[in-house]
Amino acid sequence: MTAIRPAQPGQTLAEIDTPALVIDLDAFERNIATLTKSLVGRSVRVRAHAKTHKCPEIALRQIAAGAVGVCCQKVSEAEAMVEGGVGDVLVSNEVVGAQKLARLARLAKRARIGICVDDPAQVAALGDAVAAEGAQIDVYVEIDVGARRCGVAPGEPALALARKIVATPGLHFMGLQAYQGSAQHVRTMADRRAKIDAAIEAARSTRALIVANGIACPIVTGAGSGSFMFEAASGVYDELQPGSYIFMDADYARNEWAPPLPRFEHSLFVLATVMSRPVPERIVVDAGLKASSIDSGLPTVWNRPGLEFTRASDEHGVIEAKPGTLAPALGEKLLLVPGHCDPTVNLYDWYVCVRGGMQIDSSGGKVEALWPITARGALT
Amino acid sequence: MTAIRPAQPGQTLAEIDTPALVIDLDAFERNIATLTKSLVGRSVRVRAHAKTHKCPEIALRQIAAGAVGVCCQKVSEAEAMVEGGVGDVLVSNEVVGAQKLARLARLAKRARIGICVDDPAQVAALGDAVAAEGAQIDVYVEIDVGARRCGVAPGEPALALARKIVATPGLHFMGLQAYQGSAQHVRTMADRRAKIDAAIEAARSTRALIVANGIACPIVTGAGSGSFMFEAASGVYDELQPGSYIFMDADYARNEWAPPLPRFEHSLFVLATVMSRPVPERIVVDAGLKASSIDSGLPTVWNRPGLEFTRASDEHGVIEAKPGTLAPALGEKLLLVPGHCDPTVNLYDWYVCVRGGMQIDSSGGKVEALWPITARGALT
Numbered sequence: 001m002t003a004i005r006p007a008q009p010g011q012t013l014a015e016i017d018t019p020a021l022v023i024d025l026d027a028f029e030r031n032i033a034t035l036t037k038s039l040v041g042r043s044v045r046v047r048a049h050a051k052t053h054k055c056p057e058i059a060l061r062q063i064a065a066g067a068v069g070v071c072c073q074k075v076s077e078a079e080a081m082v083e084g085g086v087g088d089v090l091v092s093n094e095v096v097g098a099q100k101l102a103r104l105a106r107l108a109k110r111a112r113i114g115i116c117v118d119d120p121a122q123v124a125a126l127g128d129a130v131a132a133e134g135a136q137i138d139v140y141v142e143i144d145v146g147a148r149r150c151g152v153a154p155g156e157p158a159l160a161l162a163r164k165i166v167a168t169p170g171l172h173f174m175g176l177q178a179y180q181g182s183a184q185h186v187r188t189m190a191d192r193r194a195k196i197d198a199a200i201e202a203a204r205s206t207r208a209l210i211v212a213n214g215i216a217c218p219i220v221t222g223a224g225s226g227s228f229m230f231e232a233a234s235g236v237y238d239e240l241q242p243g244s245y246i247f248m249d250a251d252y253a254r255n256e257w258a259p260p261l262p263r264f265e266h267s268l269f270v271l272a273t274v275m276s277r278p279v280p281e282r283i284v285v286d287a288g289l290k291a292s293s294i295d296s297g298l299p300t301v302w303n304r305p306g307l308e309f310t311r312a313s314d315e316h317g318v319i320e321a322k323p324g325t326l327a328p329a330l331g332e333k334l335l336l337v338p339g340h341c342d343p344t345v346n347l348y349d350w351y352v353c354v355r356g357g358m359q360i361d362s363s364g365g366k367v368e369a370l371w372p373i374t375a376r377g378a379l380t
Numbered sequence: 381m382t383a384i385r386p387a388q389p390g391q392t393l394a395e396i397d398t399p400a401l402v403i404d405l406d407a408f409e410r411n412i413a414t415l416t417k418s419l420v421g422r423s424v425r426v427r428a429h430a431k432t433h434k435c436p437e438i439a440l441r442q443i444a445a446g447a448v449g450v451c452c453q454k455v456s457e458a459e460a461m462v463e464g465g466v467g468d469v470l471v472s473n474e475v476v477g478a479q480k481l482a483r484l485a486r487l488a489k490r491a492r493i494g495i496c497v498d499d500p501a502q503v504a505a506l507g508d509a510v511a512a513e514g515a516q517i518d519v520y521v522e523i524d525v526g527a528r529r530c531g532v533a534p535g536e537p538a539l540a541l542a543r544k545i546v547a548t549p550g551l552h553f554m555g556l557q558a559y560q561g562s563a564q565h566v567r568t569m570a571d572r573r574a575k576i577d578a579a580i581e582a583a584r585s586t587r588a589l590i591v592a593n594g595i596a597c598p599i600v601t602g603a604g605s606g607s608f609m610f611e612a613a614s615g616v617y618d619e620l621q622p623g624s625y626i627f628m629d630a631d632y633a634r635n636e637w638a639p640p641l642p643r644f645e646h647s648l649f650v651l652a653t654v655m656s657r658p659v660p661e662r663i664v665v666d667a668g669l670k671a672s673s674i675d676s677g678l679p680t681v682w683n684r685p686g687l688e689f690t691r692a693s694d695e696h697g698v699i700e701a702k703p704g705t706l707a708p709a710l711g712e713k714l715l716l717v718p719g720h721c722d723p724t725v726n727l728y729d730w731y732v733c734v735r736g737g738m739q740i741d742s743s744g745g746k747v748e749a750l751w752p753i754t755a756r757g758a759l760t
């Protein structure tokens with residue numbers, strides 16, 4: 001990562017060079033508090049997903065707010081988290097390949113590490129890697145609860161894998177990874193709940209089968225920001241893995257939000273500058289698809305009614321002004337809400353953390369901190 | 381950027397950990413040679429676009445093959461190129477904001493630098509920045525030749541800007557930036573040619589107007605990998621800016637290619653590993669949208685008929701095997717052709733450069749070099 005910091009403490013938003021990835025610290029902290037409050041009285045724990053933020057500074061704040069640790073998707077992300085002081089990491093994903101498994105086993109001697117499996121060959125390779133390092137590791141069987149991505153089918157295939165884990169020295173069978181990722185952005189509450197109900201039933205019956213066969217299954221883990229209160233109320237899930245709740249991107253904002261799910265606030269923004277205004281109704285900003293990932297839709301323009309982000313090329317964002325809208329001037333700065341927070345964060349080396357409001361003038365907040373995104377680009 | 385190298389010289393593709401961004405050096409060098417050969421006998425020069433690769437190692441090879449220098453889209457990219465030894469850089473884009481203009485002016489004291497403008501206020505600010513540093517800079521007026529992004533309208537507005545540039549100390553009016561970006565991926569040759577013909581006419585008439593008003597207009601620059609032979613034959617364009625020709629992504633491959641345009645070869649790949657195979661017809665690789673940008677379509681699977689990449693999430697790629705296809709095994713490696721090379725490159729810190737063929741077994745090539753992507757994440 002680059003050591004050059006993109007801003008200085010004390011600067012206003014107007015003074016920050018662009019594009020920059022900005023956190024509204026007040027909203028970010030309210031989001032963390034909202035999650036904690038939502039779960040008061042529930043016997044579930046939170047294991048926040050660090051693939052969203054890739055930043056130990058944030059992980060440590062989530063843990064301070066009650067999370068037991070974090071999830072990661074990659075061994076290299078987990079390494080960055082442990083390096084940053086996190087003591088308990090679940091790689092909520094399959095890890096395949098001798099190089100990665102050796103690194104994972106070494107990491108498991110420095111921190112509590114969990115890993116998911118969905119294939120007997122993977123269990124064997126993991127057992128070999130752990131034995132070679134003299135390590136111990138928590139292992140979860142991933143079951144496919146409807147997302148049709150990784151994971152064995154619920155029921156007997158999961159039991160067979162649990163048996164193999166139990167029989168392998170160094171591996172501790174901890175339970176089930178049961179994440180319904182494809183449900184998170186289902187727009188209506190009713191449709192989302194229906195998908196999660198199916199996931200809950202798959203997890204419940206699979207755990208019951210494993211327990212009935214004499215194997216303890218202490219943890220069912222899963223859930224995301226778009227559904228976690230359903231899993232929390234299920235009596236089946238023990239651990240929740242929300243990630244995006246801290247930032248709340250434009251795609252999540254298109255969901256229907258109603259109780260029991262709290263509505264989180266946008267706290268992550270791309271600060272951009274108007275670099276061209278060839279005609280009054282067309283404004284071009286210096287933030288394109290290398291500054292804000294468009295895989296889940298274009299960014300939206302924050303608090304500027306009548307301005308619509310309509311097109312992104314590599315380094316340009318085209319914004320159209322509706323008739324009657326006061327179009328921003330050349331050099332003016334705008335805040336964009338990314339379409340999808342996780343891959344957008346992965347484009348930056350630093351968060352610019354602002355406290356005191358997001359007005360882009362002297363009444364707005366100031367830079368309080370710069371947090372390095374140490375797991376940016378952590379792919380292996 | 382991370383100092384940890386993702387591979388070692390001498391390794392085979394099978395030995396490289398994944399995901400990794402791999403260059404087939406043989407195909408890459410053939411692409412560079414193909415461009416050079418295509419322009420034999422034409423009085424146009426090449427200024428290769430470095431936004432594609434963000435790597436001085438590649439820029440120096442393009443210059444060695446005849447390019448006069450490179451284009452960049454951002455000041456920070458230009459800084460990385462100059463730092464890497466490139467002596468002539470055109471920022472083929474507008475630059476707005478005092479911080480960036482000061483950096484650009486400082487850079488113009490270390491190398492020959494060009495910049496585009498499309499607004500009188502930008503010319504004034506550039507003049508101030510250049511004067512403050514005692515620098516000199518080449519300036520091009522960007523005209524909108526059909527892409528509806530940046531650029532003034534052809535004709536009188538361009539002449540007015542040229543006059544302002546000529547009147548500003550330290551600024552050298554060099555000509556017109558006339559890039560028809562939206563034509564590059566128009567699928568049929570005929571439709572693409574029609575769009576470029578309109579761009580050529582806009583550039584021709586605008587230059588004629590400027591010259592008729594007593595202002596020299598030495599360079600018309602523009603063109604991309606999808607159209608450059610049309611501009612080369614126009615008698616209007618003096619300089620071509622192709623970028624993607626070195627790599628040739630999956631989206632460009634969907635274009636119709638016919639003479640006079642040469643068809644380039646795929647030379648950029650994402651090496652991925654099968655991390656899960658829950659059912660025989662569904663394979664999950666460890667390369668999702670954080671490993672291969674999907675803004676211009678999903679990646680394709682290289683040289684494996686019957687395998688289709690159908691879905692990407694952050695860190696997963698789902699590949700479906702058509703009936704009768706031999707599906708790859710858990711742990712097997714596959715090569716993906718990125719949908720769009722530029723934003724995919726921007727996800728990595730290193731190219732792993734392989735020579736001797738892309739077979740993923742002992743008959744294939746070996747890692748010859750690792751090239752750092754020093755302008756990765758260069759957004760400002």
